[in-house]
Amino acid sequence: EIVLTQSPATLSLSPGERATLSCRASQSVGSYLAWYQQKPGQAPRLLIYDASNRATGIPARFSGSGSGTDFTLTISSLEPEDFAVYYCQQRSNWPVTFGPGTKVDIK
């Protein structure tokens, strides 16, 4: 099973700041990595798939990069609605696995 590690566990930032979230895989997943956003009491929302492709309706301030074992989700300028938990997920190998999440909270 591929283990995904996310860092930091918590990121405290102010609106307008840039957020950089990391996801590292225990072995290569190629580009088969997605990012999700989850707000309290809500289901997750797909943001990025195949490492760098924005899902339908996702604002351009969200971008993904990386391949192999190291991936990054960048939010260029935080909006108030972006404070949430972010999960990475790989689909390269069975079983599909998720990272433990990074919480982005308001500083």
Place this chain on the structure above:
Amino acid sequence: VQLVESGGGLIQPGGSLRLSCAASGFTVSNNYMSWVRQAPGKGLEWVSVIYSGGNTYYADSVKGRFTISRDNSKNTLYLQMNSLRAEDTALYYCARDSRTEGSNYYGYWGQGTLVTVSS
């Protein structure tokens, strides 16, 4: 696209429960459909998937105890859960693949149904 889960509740260890996910706006049988769970205050865990062709796969933690299925006439996905354990306590989400051809990314989610396993 809408997914509405039901069937959760409080159940004793060793008991059984069947979750349902009623879909609208698309055809369940034409898509990869999954169950993903989230223990209280914890992260996401993939549980099971049924492919459009009918193949099914399970996480090791539920293999042999859970069965995923669908009723095409009702456009509904199910998860039969037997021999439930305390560690199965979670919010269970029904999720549709983001692509019709299948990608194992989850583009559409229900709001979840809570399963609590406790005596």
